[in-house]
Amino acid sequence: MKKALEGTIVLDLGQIYNGPYCSLMLAFQGAKVIKIEPINGENLRVRRKGDCHELLMLNSNKLGVSLDLKSEEGKEIFLELVKRADVVVENFSLGAMERLGLGYDVLSTINPRIIYASGKGYGLEGPYANRPAMDLTIQAMGGVMATTGFADKPPVKAGPALCDFLGGIHLFGGIATALYQREKTGKGQLVEVSMHDTIYPTLASALGAYYSQGGKVSQRTGNQHSGMATAPYNVYPTEDGYIAILCVADRQWKSLLKVMEKEELLNDERFQTNIDRSANTYIVDEIVTNWTSNRKKLDIADMLIKANVPHAPVQSIAEVAEDPHLTYRGMIREIEHPKEGKIKVPGSPIRLSDSPLTEVFAAPMIGEHTDEVLQDLLGLTEGKLEELRDKNIIRSKEKMTQEK
Amino acid sequence: MKKALEGTIVLDLGQIYNGPYCSLMLAFQGAKVIKIEPINGENLRVRRKGDCHELLMLNSNKLGVSLDLKSEEGKEIFLELVKRADVVVENFSLGAMERLGLGYDVLSTINPRIIYASGKGYGLEGPYANRPAMDLTIQAMGGVMATTGFADKPPVKAGPALCDFLGGIHLFGGIATALYQREKTGKGQLVEVSMHDTIYPTLASALGAYYSQGGKVSQRTGNQHSGMATAPYNVYPTEDGYIAILCVADRQWKSLLKVMEKEELLNDERFQTNIDRSANTYIVDEIVTNWTSNRKKLDIADMLIKANVPHAPVQSIAEVAEDPHLTYRGMIREIEHPKEGKIKVPGSPIRLSDSPLTEVFAAPMIGEHTDEVLQDLLGLTEGKLEELRDKNIIRSKEKMTQEK
Known part of the structure; x- marks a missing residue:
């Protein structure tokens, strides 16, 4: 069975989270993703000593090429790769690709079938476009912080890097749509x-x-x-942690009343419809809190599973990291890394029955596949590779090994 | 210029946020999206009196058909639509489609080209699959709450419905990928x-x-x-609100020190690299707080724009709702609704240069396009439509008007 994006070549200039998550999804659907990094690696490499785990989580199933795009020869090699590629993914700051002479206008002239995917904090145009942007700043500007936290406390960011990941996955969706459109038109385009x-x-x-x-x-x-x-819609205290409970249908509220042994409220006018209950939110919350606060969270969960009332215990990161459901589904995968040993990395949240994710292999080390890719795609000779290495225009696995 | 998904027919059984956001993106890329709702409308219709604004935000550019899928005749009509459709989107609870006799097995037998997209809280299989799931419970189970809030305070949910929207946009990406694969194989598949x-x-x-x-x-x-x-990476108090500031590169830290007139720290060993600064986070935060707390947030923002230091003021929902950048980019659009008058709804975060979003039109009222769709796609006669209306198997615009 061929995978959905098999035969598609992606040049991935992604860094940190946004671009790399987008191209991880492309790789998981079968695209040949070539992660192109500077000679010293992308920004995320240096967050902690050694390859940080975040990098390992988001760069599985990619080939690693290390290439200096600031040098003339490096640019030339990149443009040769563009001629053979289907997709370029980049999430540099605004104008960086243009300053390198590698903007969409240039690449689409060289290869009109290229799909150029640009992930930015504020996009390519508009009054904020020039401002530096990261997940934290977008959470502030975008309204995430304003809506997160308690009314009488300061605004707080959401724990997950949701702006980066929402950006990356929308970009993936745009690329897949552009690949489909290219089947009809024969032409690439700019995805932003x-x-x-x-x-x-x-x-x-x-x-x-x-x-x-x-x-x-x-x-x-x-x-x-x-x-x-x-x-009800809240997180309620229990003897040993917290549990989230909500009712979106009146029947769930009735079911909850029965579990709580509060049948006398079944016909109470204050709680008949969701509009009624919302108008009496604080009373509803008090009723539920009285019931949860002297029970254990997993005991409550068991009762609510049987009663079909939406709920979930608040899981810690340690519990999430070992979650049996995510593990069962192949969303948490233990794989082998040549230097780090056994590591846990994500599978694909997008599951296609005819394009299943069968194998996950470890993120490349800097330049791990430089020689292989430049030989296979551009036919460079060993002599040429050595010359480029000597000039520090590329970095190869060989060189890395020598350095140790 | 044809839009990317023009000619694609989507049967949208989505409700609340997850499914409807997925199909909104399909509609924005040019697909003909037919929102199929029960006779009394989907769950989100009743959140507040009248069509709630959330529904209007997520169902633009769709046709509205009201059809009772629990009746035999309703099912038959749906299956006839499936024969003519490319995609079915559903985010009912697990097993609901199968109980209706409309599961993937049935639909793919009738139309092997159908792409069946299923958005679930916990997916189609695994130990938690049967549990009821909504954004709040997934935030609890998934680790969002564990990581959101302050260490000495209770866990707190992220304000945005990020699980619903992450689910919906991954589903969109899966559908676009499956449409691309179908161009190669001629076959539909299950997207989960x-x-x-x-x-x-x-x-x-x-x-x-x-x-x-x-x-x-x-x-x-x-x-x-x-x-x-x-x-630094934090939200800092100012005279009139909060501002997020972070430095991901050493040069940004140096730039910030100059703006703060703290040049004496430029060579301080405690702050040279990100690893150094992270080890001294609380000292870094104190230095920055001392500077921000007696200034106004927009004055600080102006200085940091010039210094190229990543930052953003924490904007309120009112500020977000009127944001000039989002408005300039067409992400906030004012459109006309026949009953509600002028309303503000989202544009598309996915921008394709050859498939631009030119027009946004208001979400359908319940059954607004029932007659039009059943006549156009299935050739039903006016007499047949009247018979179906009388049996309450469909609901049409005409009937709605009579009811007023």
């Missing part, structure tokens, strides 16, 4: 995703409340519903 | 995305710290870096 743009729809609950009620609701609602439009 | 799976990679910073340091770091770090691996 601004991390900042991707946040706006995710605020639907808070924006819905803002637009409907003219901003009269609190923007930070702790663990209550962002629009204060669903109840 | 579990919201829970999509969270795991987004925790790269926290998981990186966990795997590298054996869980010795605090899992909730407030507004500091999730892996405590970057400094």
